[in-house]
Amino acid sequence: MDFDAFHKILTDTLPGIRLSRGEPMSRHTSFRIGGPAALMAFPRSAGELEALCAAARRFGIAPLIIGNGTNLLVSDGPLDIFAVKTCDGLSKIELAGEDRIYAQSGALLSKIAVFAQKNGLEGFEFAHGIPGTLGGAVSMNAGAYGGEIKDVVVMTEYLDENLLKKTASDGEHAFEYRHSAFSDGGKIILGSVLKLRKGERDEIRKRMNELSERRRASQPLDIPSAGSTFKRPKGGYAAALIDEAGLKGYSIGGAQVSEKHAGFVVNRGGATCEDVLRLVEHIKKTVFERSGIMLETEIKYIGG
Numbered sequence: 457m458d459f460d461a462f463h464k465i466l467t468d469t470l471p472g473i474r475l476s477r478g479e480p481m482s483r484h485t486s487f488r489i490g491g492p493a494a495l496m497a498f499p500r501s502a503g504e505l506e507a508l509c510a511a512a513r514r515f516g517i518a519p520l521i522i523g524n525g526t527n528l529l530v531s532d533g534p535l536d537i538f539a540v541k542t543c544d545g546l547s548k549i550e551l552a553g554e555d556r557i558y559a560q561s562g563a564l565l566s567k568i569a570v571f572a573q574k575n576g577l578e579g580f581e582f583a584h585g586i587p588g589t590l591g592g593a594v595s596m597n598a599g600a601y602g603g604e605i606k607d608v609v610v611m612t613e614y615l616d617e618n619l620l621k622k623t624a625s626d627g628e629h630a631f632e633y634r635h636s637a638f639s640d641g642g643k644i645i646l647g648s649v650l651k652l653r654k655g656e657r658d659e660i661r662k663r664m665n666e667l668s669e670r671r672r673a674s675q676p677l678d679i680p681s682a683g684s685t686f687k688r689p690k691g692g693y694a695a696a697l698i699d700e701a702g703l704k705g706y707s708i709g710g711a712q713v714s715e716k717h718a719g720f721v722v723n724r725g726g727a728t729c730e731d732v733l734r735l736v737e738h739i740k741k742t743v744f745e746r747s748g749i750m751l752e753t754e755i756k757y758i759g760g
Contacts, residue, residue: 457536459494462515466497470507474498481530481758484522484541486587488680489729490530490758493520493539500545502560502646508540509619509644520758521644523562523589527596527682530758531729537758543589551575552649556610560647561591565598568650573664578655579608581663585671587683591645595638596754597631601667606631611649617642634687634754676714680723685736686751694751695719698739701746708735733757 459477466473475497481490497519499505512519520539522528542562549571552558557577559568569584582603586593593605594612609631612624630637638645671677686694698704698718705715710727713735714720721735736753744750 457494457517459538462512462517462538463495465515466508466511469511470504473504473508474500478534479539481525481528481535481539484539485525485528485530485682486680487525487529487682487723487727487732489532489723489727489732490528491533491535493535493537495537496539496541498541498544502546505540505542505546505644505646506615506619506621509615512538513619518642521591523592524564524587526586526588527592527755528758529682529729529732529755535758542591546591546646548647555652555654557650557652558647559590559650561589561594561645563590564588565590565593569664572650572652573657573660576655576657576660577652578660578663579603579652580650581660581667584664585668590648594629594645594648595636596634597636598634601670604631606636608650608652609648610651612638613646613648614638615644615646619644621646674717676716676720676722679714681714681720682755684719684754685721686719686739687754689749689751692747692749693719697743697747697749697751701739701742703739703742706735706738708738711735713739 477495478492479496480492482488497508499508509519517538520537522539522541523543546560546562549559549563549568565583565586569580572580582601586598586600597605614622616622695718703713704718706713709731710724711731712722712724714722740751
C-alpha cells in the first residue's frame with residue numbers, strides 16, 4: 457500500500473487535517489500494546505470523518521475506526537493500516553429533548569454520564585465507569601452492573617458500507633449480548649440518541665459514586681488492560697471459571713491474569729501482543745479441560 461501517496465492526497469484535499477505517520481498504536485490502546493500504524497488521522501468533525509473515509513475508499517483502503525482503544529489488542533510489529541481516531545474530535549454531547557441526549561461516536565461514556573447527571577437525567581449511571589466511547593459501546597452493546605447500551609439507545613446515525621448516511625431506530629440496532637448490527641461489516645457510527653428518565657441530580661450522583669466504588673474495589677483499574685477479556689458464558693461467569701481453574705495471577709511474559717479480578721488480563725509491564733495471545737489461549741484451554749466450557753474473547757484483535 458502506497459501510504460506516502462495517500463498521505464499527500466489527504467493533505468492536499470483536506471487542509472489542516474491532523475495526520476501522523478508511523479503512529480504507535482500503544483499510545484491509543486488501554487493495553488498500552490501495539491506497533492506503529494502506517495497512517496493515523498484525527499478528524500475534527502463528522503464531515504472530516506466522512507471525507508477521510510471517502511478518500512480511503514477511492515484509494516482502496518479500508519479505514520480502521522477507533523475510539524479510546526479500550527477493547528483492542530494490537531499486534532506489535534509495523535501495521536499496514538489507516539487508523540482513524542474519533543474521540544478527539546467527534547465528542548459533542550447535547551440535549552435532544554427533555555429526556556434525550558445526542559452524543560457523537562467519539563464522546564467518552566464517562567462524560568456522557570456526567571452530562572446526564574448535571575441535567576437531571578437518570579439511566580446512564582451504569583456506563584460512568586466504562587472507559588470507552590459511545591461508538592464502541594453501541595457497536596458491542598457494552599454494559600455493566602445490570603445496564604446495557606440497548607436499554608437507552610433509540611436512534612443511531614451512521615455511514616453504511618457505501619458511505620451513505622443512514623439512521624437506525626430501536627429494533628434496527630439488533631442488540632444482543634455484546635453484539636449489534638454495527639459489530640460486523642463496514643458501518644461507521646457517527647452518533648446516537650439516548651432516551652433517559654428525569655431524576656434527582658443528587659440521587660443520580662450518589663448512584664454513580666456507589667458504582668465507581670464497587671468498580672475500584674473489584675477491578676484492576678491501575679494496571680493497563682482491555683477490561684473484561686472474555687464474554688460471560690451461559691450458566692456461569694468467566695472470572696469464576698478462571699479462578700476455579702487456579703489461574704488467578706498466572707502470567708506469560710508481561711501479561712498476567714489479574715490477581716484482583718480473574719476476568720481481566722493485564723499488562724504488568726512490557727507485555728507484548730504475543731504474551732497476551734498466548735495467555736488467553738492457555739486460559740481457554742485450561743478452563744475447557746476443567747469445566748467443558750469454551751470461553752469466548754470479548755477483546756478485538758488487530759493484526760498486521
